[in-house]
Amino acid sequence: MIVLLILTAVVLAIVLAMILALEIQRPGLLGRIWTNLCPDFTGFTRRDGRVNADRGTNRTLHLITTATLVFIVMLGVWAAGAGVLRTAWIYSCSPDGFAPSTSPGQCRGSLSLETWSDRGTFAAVLITQVMRAVGSMLGIALMAGFVGGAVGFLFGIPRYGARDASQQQTASQTSAGAATRQRAARLQLNTNLIQISDWLTNGIVVLSLVEVKNATGVFFTTTQTAAEWLFNSRHGSPVVIAAAIIGSLVSGFLYGTVYTQLIITPLLAAIDASLQLPRGFGPEGPVGNRRLYQEEFLAPQISRMSNPPTSSYQLDAETLRICHEYDDISLEDLICNPDVTFTDILNWSIAKALLDDYGAAARGYMHLLGMRASS
Amino acid sequence: MSDSGLALTDPRLLLQAARVFNVADANFRNAAATVAEQALSALKMQRKEAPARVEAEVEQAIVGDCAALRLAGRVDGGYKEAEALLTEQISKPQANGRVDDRRNDINGRLHLLRALARGQEYKDRHRTEQPSDQGMIDLREAIAKDLEFAFAQNPRLEEINRPFWRPDPKQAGEADLALAYGDGPELTKVIQTDDADGGRARTDDRTTSSS
Numbered sequence A: 001m002i003v004l005l006i007l008t009a010v011v012l013a014i015v016l017a018m019i020l021a022l023e024i025q026r027p028g029l030l031g032r033i034w035t036n037l038c039p040d041f042t043g044f045t046r047r048d049g050r051v052n053a054d055r056g057t058n059r060t061l062h063l064i065t066t067a068t069l070v071f072i073v074m075l076g077v078w079a080a081g082a083g084v085l086r087t088a089w090i091y092s093c094s095p096d097g098f099a100p101s102t103s104p105g106q107c108r109g110s111l112s113l114e115t116w117s118d119r120g121t122f123a124a125v126l127i128t129q130v131m132r133a134v135g136s137m138l139g140i141a142l143m144a145g146f147v148g149g150a151v152g153f154l155f156g157i158p159r160y161g162a163r164d165a166s167q168q169q170t171a172s173q174t175s176a177g178a179a180t181r182q183r184a185a186r187l188q189l190n191t192n193l194i195q196i197s198d199w200l201t202n203g204i205v206v207l208s209l210v211e212v213k214n215a216t217g218v219f220f221t222t223t224q225t226a227a228e229w230l231f232n233s234r235h236g237s238p239v240v241i242a243a244a245i246i247g248s249l250v251s252g253f254l255y256g257t258v259y260t261q262l263i264i265t266p267l268l269a270a271i272d273a274s275l276q277l278p279r280g281f282g283p284e285g286p287v288g289n290r291r292l293y294q295e296e297f298l299a300p301q302i303s304r305m306s307n308p309p310t311s312s313y314q315l316d317a318e319t320l321r322i323c324h325e326y327d328d329i330s331l332e333d334l335i336c337n338p339d340v341t342f343t344d345i346l347n348w349s350i351a352k353a354l355l356d357d358y359g360a361a362a363r364g365y366m367h368l369l370g371m372r373a374s375s
Numbered sequence B: 001m002s003d004s005g006l007a008l009t010d011p012r013l014l015l016q017a018a019r020v021f022n023v024a025d026a027n028f029r030n031a032a033a034t035v036a037e038q039a040l041s042a043l044k045m046q047r048k049e050a051p052a053r054v055e056a057e058v059e060q061a062i063v064g065d066c067a068a069l070r071l072a073g074r075v076d077g078g079y080k081e082a083e084a085l086l087t088e089q090i091s092k093p094q095a096n097g098r099v100d101d102r103r104n105d106i107n108g109r110l111h112l113l114r115a116l117a118r119g120q121e122y123k124d125r126h127r128t129e130q131p132s133d134q135g136m137i138d139l140r141e142a143i144a145k146d147l148e149f150a151f152a153q154n155p156r157l158e159e160i161n162r163p164f165w166r167p168d169p170k171q172a173g174e175a176d177l178a179l180a181y182g183d184g185p186e187l188t189k190v191i192q193t194d195d196a197d198g199g200r201a202r203t204d205d206r207t208t209s210s211s
Helices: A002-025 A028-035 A054-091 A118-158 A165-176 A192-210 A212-231 A237-275 A288-295 A318-325 A331-336 A342-354 A357-374 B011-024 B026-049 B056-071 B078-090 B109-126 B134-153 B156-160 B167-175 B178-184 B186-191 B195-200
Strands: none
Touching: A002 A054, A028 B056, A054 A118, A054 A237, A118 A212, A118 A237, A192 A212, A212 A237, A237 A288, A318 A342, A331 A357, A342 A357, A342 B156, A357 B011, A357 B026, B026 B056, B026 B109, B056 B109, B056 B195, B078 B109, B109 B134, B109 B178, B134 B156, B134 B178, B134 B186, B134 B195, B178 B186
């Protein structure tokens, strides 16, 4: 009777401690759990019809995180109960102390702890067993979650949309200075990880299809072995451990994929954008062709006078902004890149000319003419 | 780097390059003249092979630049070639077969340059002919007509280009119209520049600069 009361008290204490610990960190936890499990989708779409990406991102991640948290708490509760039950089983097998072997029907040769009081011994065994059960289950879940997260990261990592030669050629042919971002830059994003992710995801999919039968057998053998080692296959441990692994894998995969796509992809895109060349000047852009020759924004017309009066033009703010995007790019940096396009160099030269850096602009045009002449 | 076009046949690019070379520094001065001539060749080729692709602004800018180079003596040919070049552009028939001076010279620059070419011719003939000769009078009238047209297209030209007929001492060698201006009333009827307000030649003009 006393034993049962103690067991009940311990279980309740553990559960309450877990909830309390979480509650301290995040006030209103239960309310948040409910909110996240039942997201309010109103407000996901803005008045202009566009998706509210920030809100959607937060909601999606909260949903997955909450579901994972609930899953982990349930695992913890089950593990605590399993620890208590295992303690009771050990106690029933050898009430005088620990049994070195706890296999069924082998409760012989118990390690006697006569110097301890009965309650103290029991409490120590109980706590140890509960910690062992909870720790091992959370460890298994965490490991499976990491594996799932890593796979999810590989599946979620964005493809690098580098333009191939035909696309570059098309862009060049469209117009000299088409307002498209050029991929050529001084630095480029390292795409090794992206390539590896391509290979691995393809490999994982192929292997999964080929080895699905064997994998299932290996998986259940592993879970059975773990259940035997940890809980002597008692308390439904083979099923729960299998469920813990599968659930954690799925949660980790979902979290890894969604996190990668929603958080890491925009970061990669932002970094990639920062490494690209500026947009440049399109024919429909701020420096239109007509203005270029009518008002000589680019360079003064060739004059009969040896010292013609100088003209000063006020470029609009947008044109100035684009021009200054080329400030820290030298012609040498530009032409060293094997992927740089004719349009990149032309835009660079135009920017320098508009900022009255005619010496630099002349070098750019000289390179363009020489380059084209030799092509 | 891949690019399918040929820069040396792109008049627009060559025009840009020539103008940038022209103001870059002394090392690029010769390159400016060479590339401007290349732009003219590319333009002539485009006129022949793809006349629909010829852009009026680019065409007039190239012809104007090449004429200015000849008038300045930076390219051989002198005023005769410059005048021929300008007359060809100004008299160019439109798609409907008619000649439209205004469309052929949108900002009046070509007429001004032709006046300068004729002014150089006037200076040249002035060595052997008298201002009262009918040929010289006709030439002054032709210059006046060109100036009248140019100023009508762009009134700012009159203010900016005053050194061509009212030069400062340092610009005397470039005063192509000074003789014609002083020899008869033809030009004074057209040119309204007030000496007392010679400083009206502004340098902050947005529409065009000197020719």
